[in-house]
Amino acid sequence: MSNEITLAGYSGSQVDLYENALLTQDQDEREPFSWTTVTADIDLTDNGLIVTNNSTSKHLHIIRAFVFIDVTTAIEFYMPVFATWTGTAVTGIPLNRAGINIAPATALSDANVAQANVILRIATNELTTGQHGQWVEFGDNLALGYHDSLAFDIVAESTAFYSAFIGYFHNN
Numbered sequence: 773m774s775n776e777i778t779l780a781g782y783s784g785s786q787v788d789l790y791e792n793a794l795l796t797q798d799q800d801e802r803e804p805f806s807w808t809t810v811t812a813d814i815d816l817t818d819n820g821l822i823v824t825n826n827s828t829s830k831h832l833h834i835i836r837a838f839v840f841i842d843v844t845t846a847i848e849f850y851m852p853v854f855a856t857w858t859g860t861a862v863t864g865i866p867l868n869r870a871g872i873n874i875a876p877a878t879a880l881s882d883a884n885v886a887q888a889n890v891i892l893r894i895a896t897n898e899l900t901t902g903q904h905g906q907w908v909e910f911g912d913n914l915a916l917g918y919h920d921s922l923a924f925d926i927v928a929e930s931t932a933f934y935s936a937f938i939g940y941f942h943n944n
């Protein structure tokens with residue numbers, strides 16, 4: 773059963789609000805997106821992928837990332853200080869096809885981003901040049917506020933890679 777709240781209206785009529793109706797503004801509703809790069813020859817000075825939250829009212833939680841690199845190297849995830857970067861635009865694709873379809877975010881591949889706040893270094897675990905892909909799990913811990921970003925760098929020169937960030941927005 774709903775809890776009923778009765779308010780007196782302007783003309784003396786009554787307006788009934790129901791708790792269930794209020795819950796349609798679910799503070800915890802998730803709006804999930806995937807940002808997936810096409811392969812590119814990434815310069816040493818450029819990054820693989822960066823996603824910046826542009827929403828002043830929603831967190832962006834990146835819950836997992838996929839990275840494939842064709843060289844023996846380290847891969848560094850970091851949270852740079854906000855700036856305006858240029859690169860190849862990556863469109864966020866909504867995973868909930870019934871939800872919002874435009875992510876309030878900017879995503880770029882092959883952008884020159886100054887590295888700061890490294891949160892994770894992983895290696896490709898290859899002794900020689902080979903093909904290596906892996907998933908990275910962040911769980912619910914990684915939360916981006918307004919103009920916060922997550923990015924990754926490929927430390928060695930790679931000629932091909934694939935990557936994706938998967939995350940969701942929710943109201944703060």
Ligand SMILES: [Zn+2]
Pocket residue numbers: 831832833915942944
């Ligand atoms: Zn959050």
